[in-house]
Amino acid sequence: MNLFRFTFRRVLYFIPVIFLVNLLTFFLFFVLNPPDMMAKKILGDKNVTPEAIEKWKKDHSYHLPRVFNSEEKGLSKITQTIFVQKSVRLLKFDFGKSDRNNLDIGKEIRHRMVPSLTITVPMLFLSLIVCISTALIVAFYRGTYVDLWALILCVFMMSVSMLFYIIGGQFIFGKLLKLFPISGYESGVYSWKFVFLPVVVGVISGIGASVRFYRTVFLEEINKDYIRTARSKGLSESVILFKHCLKNAMIPLLTNIVMSIPFLFMGSFLLEIFFGIPGLGNFTIEAIDAQDFAIVRSMVFLGSLLYIVGLILTDISYTLVDPRIRFR
Template sequence: MMHYVIRRVLYAFPLLMGVNVLTFVLFFVVNSPDDMARMQLGQKHVTREAIDNWKQQHGYEVPLLWNAEEQGAGKITDTIFYRKSVGLFWFRFGISDSGRDIGADIRQRMWPSLALALPTLMIGLLVDIGFALLMVLFRETYLEFGGIVLCVMLMSVSSLFYIIGGQFVIGKVLKLVPISGYDQGLAAFKFLWLPVLIGVFSGIGSGARWYRTLFLEEVEKDYVRTARAKGLSEQRTLLRHVLKNAMIPILTGVVVILPLLFMGSLIMESFFSIPGLGSYTIDAINSQDFAIVRAMVFLGSVLYILGLLLTDISYTLVDPRVRLG
C-alpha cells in the first residue's frame, strides 16, 4: 500500500510543473506584460512611458525567462518566470496588480467558501443517495418512473433559475432570509441556508440519477442474489451490501470534489454576495487583475491534483485488490 501511495505522490509533481509552465505561457507569452499594462491603464492611446511605469511598479520590467544583463544566478532569478511562477510552488502568491496581499486574501476568503460548500456537499450527498436508493427499492414501479421524470425535469432547468427564483420567492416575497450578504460567526447562518438549499435542490436531478445507475448495476450481481436467497429483506440488502459495494465510484466523485471546495462556487457566491474565493476570482477577472487570476488557477490545479491523490488513497481503504497490488 505504501509503495502505491508514494508512486501516486511522485506522479503529482510533474503534473503540477506542467500546469505551472502552461499557466506562465498563457499569461505572459500569449498575453504579454505590455498587453496587461494597456488593459489595466484602460486608455485608447497609452504612451510607452506609461506602460514602462506600470510594468516597473508591478515587477514586469524584467525579461521572461533569461536576463542576459545580470551575472550568475541572477540570469535566472531576476526574470518574470522566477518572480511570478516559481514562488507559487511554495504558495507565495505575492501582491496583486491592485496592491493587495493575495495570500492573506485567500486565507480570509476560504472560510466563507467552506461554510457554503461543505453543508451543500454533505446534505446533497445524503439526499441524492437516499433518493436514489428509494428509486432502486421501488424499481419497475410508477414511483421509480415518477422519480426519473422528476430528476430529468430538475436537470433540464438552469441553476441560474433556481438562484434567481429562490431569491425572489424566499427572500423577496416571503422575506424569510436576506436576499444576499454575509456576516461572521453564527450570524452567517441566515445568509447561508438559502444558497445551501438551492445548491442541494439544483443537484438532486443529476446526482440521484447517477447514484441510481450505480445501484442498479450492483443489484443484478450474484452476491445480491445470494443475500436474497438467505432471507435478507430488500431494504437490508440495499443498505448492507449494495451501498457498501458502490462506495468506490461514490468516493471517486466525492473525494475529487473535497479540495475544490476551497475554491468556492463562482456563480453562487457572486449572486449571494458571499466573500469567498469564487467571488474573489470573478472580481479579479472583471477588474483584469492577472496576478490574482494566475494564483487562483494554480491553486485550483493543486487542489484538483490533491483530490485525485486522495481518491487513489481512498481506493486502498475500500478495495482490497488495490491494497494488495
C-alpha cells in the same frame, strides 16, 4: 508502511504534473498575453503613455525577460526572470501582490476561504444525504411508476438552469416570505442566515444529476452475483440495498465525493456572485472582470493543485474501502 509508500509514490507522480500546469499557466498569461497588453488593460487603453506602461511593468516586476536574462550574471540569469518571479514562486505558495491594487493575494485567499467553506461544506453533506437516500429508494422501486416519475423529475431538474433556482429562491424566500436576506454575509454565529438559502439552492439544483448518477451505480450493483446470493439467503430487499449494495458501491461514490475537494475551497461561482458571498469564487470572478491576472493566475494554480490532491486522496480511499485493491 505500505500506505506511506503508496502515498509517497503518488505524490512523486504528480510533482511533474504540477510543474507542467505551472508552465502552461505561465505560457497562457505571459506569452499569449504579454506584459504590455496587461498594462494597457489595467491602466486603461485610452490615453496611456509608453512611460506609464513601463513604470507599471517595473513596479510589478514585469519588465524582466520572460525565461532568460542575458544581462545578469550567474544564477541571476534564471532567477531574474518573469518565470521565476511570477510562476515558480507559486510552488512555494507565494502568491505575491495583486496587479491592480497591490493586495496581498495569499492573505486574501485565507480570508475568503472561510465564507466559501461555510457554503460548500454543508452543501456537500446535505447533498450526499439527500441524493444517496433518494437514489436508494428509487433503486428499491426500480421498474415501477415511482422509478419512472423519479427519472422524469430528475431529467426536468437537470434541464433547468441553476440561475432559475437562484432567482426563484431569492424571490420566494427573500422577497415574498422575507425569511432570509437575498445577499450579503456576516461572519460569526449569525452567518447561517446568509448561507442557509445558498446552501438549499445549491442542494436542490444538484439533486437531478446526482440522483441519476447514484441510481445507475446502485442498479449496476443490484445485478451482480453477490446480490443474488444475498436474496437466495432470504435477506430483505431493504437490507440488501442499504447494507450490501451501498457498501460495495463505495468506489464510484468516493470518486464523486473526494473529487469535490477543489469545489469546497474554490466555492460556487454563481452562488457567491448572486448572493454576495465574499468567497474565493467571488474573488476569482472579480479578478477576471478587473483583468487582474496575478489573482487569476494564483487561483488557476490553486485549483489545479487541489484537484491533484483530490486525485491522491481518491486513490488512497480506494485501497481503504476495497480490500481487492492492493497498495502498489
